[in-house]
Amino acid sequence: MQIHEVEHIAQRAAVAAQDKKATDVIVMNVHSLTPMADFFVICSANSRPQVEAVSKAVRDELHEHGITCKGVEGMDEGRWVLLDFGDVVVHVFRPEDREFYHIERLWGDADVYTVGESTT
Known part of the structure; x- marks a missing residue:
């Protein structure tokens, strides 16, 4: 899959999260930083039910476009859910967990974009 096609998938996921009122939604281009x-x-969600709703909305949106979720981690705890779509990984955090793990800092060399902003 071409990088611009993968970017489009990431943007769809970001919009789906934002539509469920997730906050601080960003897309990070980590293509040159990791093979992962x-x-x-x-993104952030303020409660366990919202974490679950955002995660479900992202999965449903991408499934509608033929993108299969390869794995889900953290749904039982509802604090940090990781959705693995292969070339795109979605992290849905409770705000305190997002602040603690600070993924943005760990991948600080990545280009960071907001919803709708093109990365390529």
Whole structure:
């Protein structure tokens, strides 16, 4: 899959999260930093039910477009859910966990964009 196609998937995930009222939604282009994924989508949700709703909305949105979720971690705790779509990894955090783990800092060399902003 071409990088601009993967970016489009990441943006769809970000919009789906934002539509469920996730906050501080960003897309990180980590393509040149790790073989793990090309893009991370990171967002915050204020409660366990919202974490679950945002995660479900992202999965449903991408599933509608033929993108299968390869794995889900953290749904039982509802504090940090990781959705693995292969080239795109979505992180849905409770705000305190996002602040604690600060993924944005760990991948500080990545280009960071807001919803709708093009990375390529």
